[in-house]
Amino acid sequence: MARTLEFYFDFISPYGYLGSLGIVEVAARHGCKVDWRPTLLGVSVMGVMGLPPLGETPLKGPYMANDFPRCFRLQGVPLKMGGNGSMAPLPAGRAFSWIKAQDRSAAVRFAQRVYRGQWSEGIDMSSVDNLAAAGEALGFDRRELIAALDDPEVKALHRASVDAAIELGVFGVPTFHIDGELFWGHDRLPHVDRWLATGGW
Amino acid sequence: MARTLEFYFDFISPYGYLGSLGIVEVAARHGCKVDWRPTLLGVSVMGVMGLPPLGETPLKGPYMANDFPRCFRLQGVPLKMGGNGSMAPLPAGRAFSWIKAQDRSAAVRFAQRVYRGQWSEGIDMSSVDNLAAAGEALGFDRRELIAALDDPEVKALHRASVDAAIELGVFGVPTFHIDGELFWGHDRLPHVDRWLATGGW
Numbered sequence: 566m567a568r569t570l571e572f573y574f575d576f577i578s579p580y581g582y583l584g585s586l587g588i589v590e591v592a593a594r595h596g597c598k599v600d601w602r603p604t605l606l607g608v609s610v611m612g613v614m615g616l617p618p619l620g621e622t623p624l625k626g627p628y629m630a631n632d633f634p635r636c637f638r639l640q641g642v643p644l645k646m647g648g649n650g651s652m653a654p655l656p657a658g659r660a661f662s663w664i665k666a667q668d669r670s671a672a673v674r675f676a677q678r679v680y681r682g683q684w685s686e687g688i689d690m691s692s693v694d695n696l697a698a699a700g701e702a703l704g705f706d707r708r709e710l711i712a713a714l715d716d717p718e719v720k721a722l723h724r725a726s727v728d729a730a731i732e733l734g735v736f737g738v739p740t741f742h743i744d745g746e747l748f749w750g751h752d753r754l755p756h757v758d759r760w761l762a763t764g765g766w
Numbered sequence: 767m768a769r770t771l772e773f774y775f776d777f778i779s780p781y782g783y784l785g786s787l788g789i790v791e792v793a794a795r796h797g798c799k800v801d802w803r804p805t806l807l808g809v810s811v812m813g814v815m816g817l818p819p820l821g822e823t824p825l826k827g828p829y830m831a832n833d834f835p836r837c838f839r840l841q842g843v844p845l846k847m848g849g850n851g852s853m854a855p856l857p858a859g860r861a862f863s864w865i866k867a868q869d870r871s872a873a874v875r876f877a878q879r880v881y882r883g884q885w886s887e888g889i890d891m892s893s894v895d896n897l898a899a900a901g902e903a904l905g906f907d908r909r910e911l912i913a914a915l916d917d918p919e920v921k922a923l924h925r926a927s928v929d930a931a932i933e934l935g936v937f938g939v940p941t942f943h944i945d946g947e948l949f950w951g952h953d954r955l956p957h958v959d960r961w962l963a964t965g966g967w
Contacts, residue, residue, distance in 0.1 A: 609825060613824055613825060614823055614825055622817070623815045623816070624814060624815055624932070628935060628950060631948070635967075636957075638967050639957065639960065731825070734825055734828060736825035736829065746836075748833075749833070752953040752954070753953070756837075756840065759840065766836075766839050
C-alpha cells in the first residue's frame, strides 16, 4: 500500500504555493500519496503563538518580501499576485473543505487552482466569485459552493482541520508530515525527499 | 579582486553553526572572501522585532528542537551541546570583536572554535574560562582576553557591529550578504551558491 504524506497548507502563503508545486514531484518519485490538509496561519501564528503576521514583523517582513519573489524566480514559477498580495484565506479554505468532503481528488485540483490563481495569475482568490468560478470549472455548482461558505457544518469541518493541524504542532506552511516527523518550509523539500528515500536518518 | 561576502552570525544559534560550516565550501568554490560579522539575536529578535526567543515560542520551539538535530544528522555534523544547549553569547561575541580588531584571520579561527565547542564538543562556551582557553590556543593572552570582555571600548565595538547588522536588516542567523542581497538561513546556502555563480537571477 502506498504511503501517505500529509501536506498542510494555507492559501495565504506564497511559500505554501511553492511547497504545493514541489511536493507533487517528490511524492511521485517515491510512490507516495499526498493528503492535502488546510490550516490557517491566523490561528496558529497569531492565535496560538501570539506573533504578528509575518509581513508586519519588523526586519523579517521586508526580508520576506524580497525572499519569496527570489524563490519564485529561482524555481521559474510566475509571480503575479491576486489582490495585490494580500489574501483573506478563510473562504477558499472552507470551499476546499466542502469539496474535499465530497471528492478528495477534486479538492486537490481546486486547491491547485486557487494557489495558482492567487500567486501566479493575479486573480484575487479572496473573492467569492472567483472561488465559485474555480469550483464551477471542476463541475461544482456555483450556488451550492457559495452557500457552503456560510454553512455551520462546513465551518465546523474546516475549523476541525485547523485545530487538528495545530494539535499536531503545525504552525507554518508548507508543512509536510510523514512517519511522525514534521518538515516545515518549501526549503525542507530536499529533507522530505531524502526521508522518503531512506526511511529516516 | 576577490569579492567579499558578509556572514552574520551569533554563537547562540545551532543553525548559525551549520551556516558557518557550509559557507566555507560555497565561498571557496567561487573564490569569494568571507567577512565574519557578529550580531545578537537577543537584540534583533527580542529587542527590535518584539518576539520571544525561538525556543520559547509555542509550536515553533518544539519544532526547532527536533529540526536542528535532524539537520545536523543529515549533514553528518556531530551534535553535543555545551551548557545543555543554552548559551549566553555576549562574552564570546565580545571576545570575537576584540580578536578581530587585531587579526581578522585569527578571529575566524576563534569563532570556529567557539561554534564547534558549543555545538559539536559539548563545551560550555558561555564560560569565560573556556573562551580564554580558546583564545590562548590561538596565541592570545588569557588575562588580556578576559579583561577585554569588560572593556568599554570592546563593548562599544561589539555593539556597533550588532547595530550595523540590524541596520542592514539582519534579524536571524546565519545571514549572508552579497550584492546588496540578504540570504537568511543555512537552508539558503544553495541560493548563495547559485547567486555567486550567476551574479543574480
